[in-house]
């Protein structure tokens with residue numbers, strides 16, 4: 001299974017083999033580590049490619065910095081990214097800085113969590129939710 005993710009430092013898209021994620025993959029451009037045990041930021045520029053290329057289910061947190069419930073949700077997403085590394089891809093998208101993608105998916109309230117499987121939306125829910133609820137949402141992706 002592979003994913004294509006933006007380097008957190010230089011934004012270059014890198015293809016990462018999830019079976020080798022314990023070897024700490026490094027960015028082909030800047031050589032810094034690409035850590036998948038935490039949510040990765042996507043933008044209007046990278047969203048489509050990252051979602052489309054992922055061979056594992058993806059959950060995207062549509063959030064904004066000023067949003068209180070988003071701050072409640074953040075540690076839950078950190079936990080899922082950490083515990084389910086290599087199994088699901090956890091992404092976050094700042095809706096203020098990336099209005100095109102937020103508009104395209106008709107995100108009206110934040111946080112909104114959308115689960116994608118092979119580039120297709122399979123589940124979504126708005127509002128902060130506990131860990132078990134997020135796992136249940138992810139379970140709607142069948143792979």
Ligand SMILES: [Zn+2]
Pocket residue numbers: 007008009010011012027028029030031032
């Ligand atoms: Zn890089």
